[in-house]
Amino acid sequence: MDLKELYRDVILDHNRRPRNFGPLEGANHRAEGNNPLCGDRLTLAVRLAGDRIEDIRFEGSGCAISTASASLMTEAVKGKDRASVRQLFERIHALLTQPDAAADPALGKLAALSGVREFPARVKCASLCWHTLNAALASPSGAATVSTE
Amino acid sequence: MAANVSPRNAPRPLDVEAVRRDFPILATTVHGRPLTYLDSAASSQRARPVLEAVEHYERHSHANVHRGVHALSQAATAAFEGARERVRRFINAVSVKEVIFVRGTTEGINLVAQSYARPRLRPGDEILITALEHHANIVPWQMVCEQTGAHLRVAPINRRGEVPFDEFQRQLSPRTRLAAFAHISNALGTVLPVKRMIEAARAQGAVVLIDGAQAVPHARVDVRALGADFYTFSGHKMYAPTGIGVLYGREELLAAMPPWQGGGDMILTVSFEKTTYNELPAKFEAGTPNISGAVGLAAAMDYLEGLGIEAVAAHEQHLLELATVELGRMPQIELVGTAAHKAAVLSFTMKGVHAHDLGTILDADGVAVRTGHHCAMPVMTFFGLPATARASFACYNTEEDVARLVRALERAREVFG
Numbered sequence: 001m002d003l004k005e006l007y008r009d010v011i012l013d014h015n016r017r018p019r020n021f022g023p024l025e026g027a028n029h030r031a032e033g034n035n036p037l038c039g040d041r042l043t044l045a046v047r048l049a050g051d052r053i054e055d056i057r058f059e060g061s062g063c064a065i066s067t068a069s070a071s072l073m074t075e076a077v078k079g080k081d082r083a084s085v086r087q088l089f090e091r092i093h094a095l096l097t098q099p100d101a102a103a104d105p106a107l108g109k110l111a112a113l114s115g116v117r118e119f120p121a122r123v124k125c126a127s128l129c130w131h132t133l134n135a136a137l138a139s140p141s142g143a144a145t146v147s148t149e
Numbered sequence: 150m151a152a153n154v155s156p157r158n159a160p161r162p163l164d165v166e167a168v169r170r171d172f173p174i175l176a177t178t179v180h181g182r183p184l185t186y187l188d189s190a191a192s193s194q195r196a197r198p199v200l201e202a203v204e205h206y207e208r209h210s211h212a213n214v215h216r217g218v219h220a221l222s223q224a225a226t227a228a229f230e231g232a233r234e235r236v237r238r239f240i241n242a243v244s245v246k247e248v249i250f251v252r253g254t255t256e257g258i259n260l261v262a263q264s265y266a267r268p269r270l271r272p273g274d275e276i277l278i279t280a281l282e283h284h285a286n287i288v289p290w291q292m293v294c295e296q297t298g299a300h301l302r303v304a305p306i307n308r309r310g311e312v313p314f315d316e317f318q319r320q321l322s323p324r325t326r327l328a329a330f331a332h333i334s335n336a337l338g339t340v341l342p343v344k345r346m347i348e349a350a351r352a353q354g355a356v357v358l359i360d361g362a363q364a365v366p367h368a369r370v371d372v373r374a375l376g377a378d379f380y381t382f383s384g385h386k387m388y389a390p391t392g393i394g395v396l397y398g399r400e401e402l403l404a405a406m407p408p409w410q411g412g413g414d415m416i417l418t419v420s421f422e423k424t425t426y427n428e429l430p431a432k433f434e435a436g437t438p439n440i441s442g443a444v445g446l447a448a449a450m451d452y453l454e455g456l457g458i459e460a461v462a463a464h465e466q467h468l469l470e471l472a473t474v475e476l477g478r479m480p481q482i483e484l485v486g487t488a489a490h491k492a493a494v495l496s497f498t499m500k501g502v503h504a505h506d507l508g509t510i511l512d513a514d515g516v517a518v519r520t521g522h523h524c525a526m527p528v529m530t531f532f533g534l535p536a537t538a539r540a541s542f543a544c545y546n547t548e549e550d551v552a553r554l555v556r557a558l559e560r561a562r563e564v565f566g
Contacts, residue, residue: 004564
């Protein structure tokens with residue numbers, strides 16, 4: 001079992017110094033994600049301009065995988081429209097769950113999460129932020145809550 | 150075969166290598182490394198005599214209980230009722246009528262909540278619990294409070310994870326109809342001063358339920374000496390199978406309670422006009438019970454008393470003290486729960502490493518610990534933590550297990566730089 005595959009430098013770096021962390025002024029979409037098994041909590045705040053994510057930040061507490069995943073996600077989706085976010089979500093889902101998913105160049109830095117699929121107990125940690133983002137974008141302009149359970 | 154057949158109460162040291170040979174699963178390797186099982190507070194492993202008793206029952210004696218005149222039904226009934234008598238002796242209940250088989254501690258608490266508390270409690274009445282309870286000893290009482298209008302009070306804990314007796318006493322009043330608390334905390338390992346707490350609660354006229362899930366494998370439990378009205382525990386934390394547990398209740402209380410679930414075995418006569426209920430303990434055991442589980446539980450009690458509960462407790466205490474010193478030496482480790490009186494549980498956090506990451510890294514070294522909120526979210530909230538890692542000790546753990554835990558923690562620090 002190779003821990004280095006799970007805890008790659010990119011993951012450790014984003015855990016130690018999460019990007020886009022903290023409150024977001026002028027947010028118009030929000031969602032809270034919970035992983036009741038572990039007690040991980042994540043709040044996503046999004047400022048949508050039309051169909052495009054103008055800005056996105058997150059707060060909360062979680063393990064290295066969930067923190068790094070959220071940090072990487074905020075970097076990846078900033079500036080993207082809903083359709084591109086949906087495509088990215090599907091690619092990430094495949095990366096985390098399909099045992100032989102080929103390297104997907106469209107994922108960029110997010111590919112660092114590929115080690116997670118060898119640790120089935122940790123897949124939910126990496127996917128929590130993505131489910132939360134879906135909920136935030138789906139809610140008309142209020143607050144939504146999602147749970148991994 | 151049991152490792153040491155020592156006389157009861159003889160505090161002679163445990164032959165841990167012999168004990169380990171009684172637990173076949175301990176020979177397992179995990180990710181190519183020997184298993185270091187430090188999660189017995191969640192569920193302990195099964196002793197060979199328990200596995201053998203269950204298999205023997207299934208192979209040679211199984212039929213439904215209390216129903217047939219044929220030979221196997223009688224054999225099954227004898228095994229099941231023999232197990233009940235074994236439990237009675239183990240906890241020193243007066244009568245087998247006071248020993249109700251349930252699925253586990255959670256079901257025992259829910260039974261008392263719904264059958265004792267719900268019909269009796271009125272708006273203004275109070276139920277008192279403590280701040281270190283497992284969710285199973287919180288939520289059933291919240292449900293009863295919603296159903297009856299009673300009020301839930303919570304005796305606080307201090308920074309060491311103790312329930313100060315004075316604070317507990319201050320929460321008691323003649324309005325306290327029921328008090329429910331753990332004998333030993335699952336999240337922190339704190340041993341509560343249950344005897345004093347029971348006396349104080351009963352002096353106010355409250356009925357007392359003890360959650361004994363973490364206590365029965367580590368301490369001799371004498372329900373009469375404790376003076377508890379209800380005492381409930383699970384088999385699977387004391388080397389017996391899952392799905393079997395015990396609710397002890399004083400006969401007078403159980404007799405006055407309505408049945409909880411309806412069905413077969415709990416009735417005397419059934420007609421569409423009127424059904425009459427069976428005597429204790431059958432009144433609370435609707436449906437075909439977990440017969441082989443009860444047989445396994447009785448075998449686990451034989452096994453544990455064969456080792457000597459005092460000897461097991463002394464061995465675990467030694468490991469707890471050793472681990473407390475070893476982890477205390479690591480500057481990045483913070484111990485959570487430092488009560489003066491503790492048993493078998495060491496909860497901790499590591500600076501800069503979330504408990505779940507710790508769990509994964511330790512697992513890669515074959516070290517199994519629990520990580521998370523331990524079904525005690527209010528305890529985590531009190532300490533301002535999302536989660537902790539918890540190592541817990543049983544009769545089969547060794548000093549080498551503690552050393553492996555320490556090495557795996559050092560590795561975690563390396564992984565996270």
